[in-house]
Amino acid sequence: MPDAAPIHLSLPPIAYTANATAAEIADAIRQASQRGRIIIVTHLKPDGDAAGSALGLARAITLLSGNRGVTVWHGGPVPAWMSELHGQTPYELVDRARWEPGGGVDPVGVSLTVIVDTGSWTQLEHVQRWIDERASSCLIIDHHRQGEARLALRRYIDTSAAAACQMVAHVAAALLSTPINRLPVDVATPLYLGLATDTGWFRHSNVNGDVMRLAADLIESGANPSGLYQLVEQQDRLPRLKLLARAMDSLEIVNDGTIGVMTLTKRDFASAGATLNDSGGFVDFPALIASVRVVALLTETDDFATRQSLTKISMRSKSGKNAVDVNAVAGKFGGGGHFAAAGGRTALALTEAKQAVIEAIIQQMRVSQGQAS
Ligand SMILES: [Mn+2]
Structure with a gap:
């Protein structure tokens, strides 16, 4: 747990609901990308949706602002397929030790932190100190019912979304001013992965027409369903x-x-x-x-x-x-x-x-x- 109780959690709770749309989140990201670096974080032990939404968003921001504009921080362990999914797009592993002096966290020049696929304080243990110090410059993109609204000033929350990737797809499309079925393949691929894994490869009760239409759009953008299935589901070790x-x-x-x-x-x-x-x-x-x-x-x-x-x-x-x-x-x-x-x-x-x-x-x-x- 954190060294001291964070201020925002000792205040009366406020409802974990949306106060921003995908377009407004895209605007905030666009503006922040002109002022500095953007950090993307997600829950500990990232799954397909966490990893996919972080990576899809990171790549969309990179296309907007260049290579030094964005960094993904993950709290491990990460899945075996993570490095292959990421390819040339880097990510950093962080833990609480990184915030000690000499631990390697460099907060200089960061204008915005985006939290994806969670808003839960306990799932963000690896970056608690970071978020606690800058909730006013944090955004949340999440589809969970529970979370701490005070972690971020602006929140795009949609509990009807099957995956955070479904929401990031709309943010990415707004950022790049393109329809989802014309997203770059490098953006569409991790988003498809998150959509597929959070729906149990399109078998769970959260599948609806929007989910299947989005899947179709991402495939039209170049996502490879059978290749991603192999990458994620057929890589087990003994x-x-x-x-x-x-x-x-x-x-x-x-x-x-x-x-x-x-x-x-x-x-x-x-x-x-x-x-x-x-x-x-x-x-x-x-x-x-x-x-x-x-x-x-x-x-x-x-x-x-x-x-x-x-x-x-x-x-x-x-x-x-x-x-x-x-x-x-x-x-x-x-x-x-x-x-x-x-x-x-x-x-x-x-x-x-x-x-x-x-x-x-x-x-x-x-x-x-x-x-x-
Ligand atoms: Mn999810």
Whole structure:
């Protein structure tokens, strides 16, 4: 956690809602790019949407203002495909140590910081000090329901967007004064990646006509769907599959078959030779069982900053009339996300956390049933 509580979080909360449009965000970026360097940050452990929206925006800004105009900062670990996706466009790995004297952060000449695909203070631990010192020159582009409005003066938030990349596509098109289906291929490619991964390759309940039209536009701009699928989904290492075997082995189906729960211990990671990053996507597997409505994956890990042991919770709900609001469940564990995909964390040890999560899901199922009837 930060050394001192940030001022903006001790003030009364303000609603995490939009106060700017894509065009207004593009204007702010255009103006800032004439005054100095722009920093782009996103949540720790960037996924396809975080990486894609940061990179797509960075490249659009570069086309506007030249190579020294923008820097992407990531808090690792980053996915294995990151360097291939980035190609010649650089990114920097940062952590809290970088803010110590001599740590390498050079704030000189920065006119704007853009936060993409999150607005959550805890997901920005690696850049908390940076953001805390300059919220008035920060923008947020995000599609999550929960966030800290005070992290940024201007916010383009659209919880109906399937991916942050969907929003960045509109910002990039405005920045470059071009329709989305004429975006440069280097911009369209990471945006397609984020759109595809945040929709489960166009299978999840967040897919609609806008999503498919945007996908079509990005493909017309040169994005290569099968190449990106291979890059992201068919690059596993053996330790990941060994870890998957352990997660599957831990799977328990409870509450009349409606809830699937998996657990991963630190020992599981060590035995498989896997890292935390290797468990991405595991939470989708138990949904293959017909009766399962909600899945939870509980992971034993250490807090990024304090190194204290905690249990990470990742949840998914199937869509349809039996859908369960896992965002509400995650809220009970200091987290959030989306209706059908959310996560949180607890100081409870794995076994107790498992019981608490199952109970919270059952409670939420009753709420959903009450609303349906
Ligand atoms: Mn996202």
